Amino acid sequence: MNVDNSIGHHVNGNGNKVSGDITLSECKNELEKLRLLIKEKEERIKDKDEMIALLKQQLNK
Template sequence: MFKGQIISDLIDKRRAKKVDVYTYAGITKATLDNIIKGISIPNCTTIEKIADFFDVSIDEFFEREKHHLNIGHTVNGNGNNVSGDIQLHECQKEIEHLKELLNEKERLIQVLMKR
């Protein structure tokens, strides 16, 4: 669920000016106030622009549980520059395992649909 109050928190924390936020996002002051109060939900473009203004992920504005899959390796990177300690054959084994799980789920769905 979108949490507009986070924008207000970021404004306070970063000592930003509301005028800079709504100008950068291409919206009015009233629109920004309504977003913060939860009266209106911004469209994707506005959320993206506000996230860019504060240099945060779009996910920062949503109340969601974060699920991290840990397969025992570290991988770091941004786009084309990736490094880590995982080997290609380990990735291929993981992919095969996931394919097997997917096939089993599909089989189970078919069984349940026949009931």
């Protein structure tokens, strides 16, 4: 399996044996970016859910 992902690193592996050229610090940085993106998405979903609830209340008046 050869993977070339969007951050420009290569990972090769076949089950239990994996090698690659991404450093641990780069991996941690990418994980932090992804966590922030997930948090932002969750906040947007929460905001939209609140807006839907308000609109439903207005329709039921």
